[in-house]
Amino acid sequence: MIHSPLFPSSRRRLVWILALLLGLVVGMWQAAEFARVRALGELEEDAENELRLSAANLQGYLLRFDYLPPMLATREAVRRFLASPQSQNPMPLNMLLDRFRFTAGVSDVYLLDREGTTLAASNWHRPNTFIGHNYSFRSYYTQAMNGQPGRFFGLGTQSLERGYFFSAPVWLDDTAPDATPDGVIVIKVLLDEVEQSWAEQDAELFVTDGDDIIFMASRPELRMSALYPLDVAERDMLRRTRRYAMEPLNYSGIRVDADDNANGRQVSFEQGPLTGEHYLSLTQTITEFGWQMHILKPLTPVARAQWIAALMAGGLYGLLVLGGGVGWQRWRLRREREAFAERERQTLARVRDELEVSVARRTRDLVASNQRLSSEIDERLRAEASLRQTQDELVQAAKLAVLGQLAAGINHELNQPLAAIRAYAENARRFIELARTEQADANLGQIVELTERMAEISAQLRQFSRKSSERHESIAVQTCAEYALRLFQNRLRESHTEVIQTMPAEPLWVVGDLVRLEQVLVNLIGNALQATSGQPAPRLILSAGSEGDVVQIRVEDNGPGIDEEHLTHIFEPFFTTRAPGSGLGLGLSISSRIMKDLGGSLVASNTDRGACFTLTLAAGEPPVEPPAQPLESRHA
Template sequence: MLPRLKQKFLQWKWLHLLVIGLLAVLLLWQTALLTWNKELKNLEEQATNELLLHVTALRGKLQKYDYLAELLTTKEDLSLYLKPDTDRDKLQQLNLTLDTYRAIADVSDIYLMNAQGTTLAASNWWRADSFVNQNFSFRPYFQEAMQGEQGRFYGLGTSSGARGYYFSFPVHYQDEVQGVLVVKIEIHAIEEPWRDPSGELLVTDPDGVIFISSRPEWRLSTLERLAPAELERINESLRYAGRILKPLPVQEKESVSAEAQRLSIRMSDDLPKDYLMLSQEMPEAGWQAHIIKRLDPVRKQVLQITLLTGFALVILAFTAFYLLQRRRVLQKQEAWKEEAHRALQEAHDELENRVAARTADLSSSNRRLLEEIQQRQQTETALRSTQRELVQTAKLAVLGQLSASINHELNQPLAALRSYAENARTFLARNRPETADSNLEQILELTERMAEISAQLKMFSRKSGEQLVPVSVQAACDYALRLYRNQLEQQQVEIEMDFPDQEVFVLADMVRLEQLLVNLLSNALHAIKASDRKKIRLGVTYQKETGQDWVKIQVWDTGPGIAPDQFEEIFDPFVTSKEPGQGLGLGLSISNRIAQDLNGKLIAGNHLHFRELHEPAKTAPVSGAVFSLYLPASYPETSQDNPGETHV
């Protein structure tokens, strides 16, 4: 009887365990499903808000230039340039005017076309891919404007191949449309702020071609595979310049809600990734904006909630088992309970002590970190102050080196002043005021010369500012040469200046640029002391590198050059090839630091030769050092005739 009861009890026990296990699985599945729907809804709301913000921003950028073409047609009488007999000088003046408007409005290009669609003037007239003399009558924006309407168009440029958005407006003459003015903006400027590691932003045309994308490899792809007839129609429109339009590698697509879809896209690393895509129409631009958010965070959250629920169920099961066992052996385990309680309390106390100790360690570490940050800030402030004082000290050191020359410059006028004053007194005593007046004029000229020398020293010793502004390179070089004029004349140094016809500007600080050029000129003078041929050349050229315009200022000399073992340490402090007492070795180190502060760079090297323009080709090579200073170019409105072109 007892074995049968025991067997029946075991059967009911296993049945209960099976039912509990099935309920636990059902609970976990429901938890995962509810979490998935909730997180997916949250992600959809977040994506909707982000898409609304991006669409609003995109509309704002397009509306910013919507009335620019119309405004320019009212500001300028463009019909004067549409006559067949318009001469080149007028069209060139219009080119310059359009380029000025382009720079002010911060757009890509502005150009004027006649009634036949031929471009007469453009802001990019000076570039190799200029629109001048090109015909764009096939573009829809031209055809719309010729019908008297404001035109809009987006596509790839036939000349540049870059993506652009075009705004056109008709040019009227005697109530007839005689031409079209077009304003073009580049699309890549719109994409720059679209960087989101958790998703992608797309803009497609009515055919589903991706025109704007935060992911470069998706541009000019299609959301779906297009039929051959549609591809042929798109190619005939020349909107995308005959580019091959491939579909995105979408493996799966399903609707999640009325506004959202789930996409599975195979990425460049051949690993498919799931996205949630929402779309919004932009009828005014002819576009449809999409935002694609990755579903990995949703899956991660579902996994975490499911694991937590499973863990809670395990804890609950162990708790139930513990309660059952506790009820069965309550009396036998009373003593063990007290002992376990004490052990648990001790463990709790030990844990609290460890937490308190760890908290104290973290607080101490935070205090030390704050102190270290304050010390670093103080050190950086002291370093900047020391650097400024070091530059000022270097200036005073140069003033000390120039003291003998300045003394000579001032002694000569002083001696002449004394002689002219004594002569004036003598002529006045002899009643010859005209001759005395001539001597007084000489005295005035000498005092002006002494004041000019004093003003140069005062200007050289002043401290520099912090803000970078457009600075004339020719003015800085002229100042450095005037400061060393006496030494150049005494040593009979030949100066060659290879400057552009127009004034060159860089973004710098006048005082620090003058200090840098003075240091380079001082080194060149020292290098050619023992040379048979004493010559210094200053050259200025434009140079374009890494998408930025630079001005290269070079100082050449005919000295012995730089030794190969000195190149690695030539810009280190207190490294000098001068004799003891001739310098501290700080000039090039300070010059290099000044170049870095001005967002430029200073490069030292040797040249094999440089020849005068009128010397015969058989002239023997001359070796020496050359220092090349690169500074960002600046184009003030008064000097921006042809930006980006090399003048030398």
């Protein structure tokens, strides 16, 4: 009695659960059944199309040989040999039949006399030749001897190969009304080519004759088996016809599971290679030959469609139930909210007052935070401006550092002209005292040439040390490379470094800044000379070429290369593999930044010879007025 008020509620809950489960089962079952019918219909349609095409292909393949026996029967060589076979050599006719066999693409061609004995055959040279064998028991012989074209399917008595036979009568005198054939011409066609095309289909195909014997099949295991079990009388009758020689003709194991309609059936196999699978079986009669072609399509897609439909129906049903449950729960919650609405309004009024106080306090905090953030932004802008200025100064400092490294070579280049100028000047004074003006003028000319040479060296230093103009223009790669090499002329000569330049004969133009590009090349050449300082035959390779709308410049050396673990860090600032005090590690970092500013890239890699640095820049157009080329160095 204590639990009696709860009993009706528990009972209603159980009824609802059972009803929902029943609805789920019915929905899934109906969806699966609908999907099965639809998938089975589609599968049956596909099977009908494949069966119709396969049957037409088989019929067309065989009928294309139907004309050959009547044509061969009228050949003069065949009729002449059949008139007196004992007095003639059969080899010319054998070879003629062999040529016909090769040209027509058939298995064998042979000639029978009135008694059915083979007189000539295309396989005369094979151990299992038909010559001398009697085939009067074959139906194609009796049909042809009755004056009609003959057809027959079976196993060859000599080759034991499955083949289809076409025959035609051969008349020596076909004008008499009561004339009878004097012989029979026969061709044999193998069916392996047709069966090989069946193996490519997603289905099993086989052909049965009037005795329900499977003599053609896409599965070799099904060939020469009976569609249904044979009794002793049927087996003896087939052996007497010798159609299938002594084949056991075992039961194929096919079993009908269900008949969908007059043509389609669901079948499976009790034994054999197709055991464990269910198929849709369709049959089409090939009236021309008295055969039936069967196709077996696996029912796996139908089962898969049923499961998918059932699962989708179950999922949809679950969503509907879930939606109904959510709706009912929301209805209950709404009723509860209405019951507590008044109390909530009172609570909200009190919270609103507290919130106003909290908002005012938070507003003051946000204003202070915004002021601090504005100050931080201004400080960051100043820091970025200072950083850019520092980077520009580092670029200039790196250039001056390279000039410092080149100071010894430049000093040597200037000392030689200065010593020569002094000697020429002293001689000129002496020649003037002796009134030898011509010799004095020649010495003064030599002094002028030496001063021009010193001016060229000074101009190179000034050009390299000046700051960039930040203006992009068309630059000749060959000129830039020659200038960079000229700065290292003395160092290259002293280190006996071999310089190899592989560049086009015509100027190669790129878009960039001449001073910055020269600085990058000077940095890379300096690094290459540093890397090859310990090599027995140092080598420096400069090459350039265009690829589409870009130009690539490569600086290679035959040094030890770059460690793989350093390739990802080599362009980082202050990263260096040299000994302490030999460099700050800024050259490659600055060079990489310069290439990015020029809209290009700088990439490091290793070759089989050493290290390679590749500069990529946008290709440029030749300027309207080409810039003045630097003067070539002239020697005193």
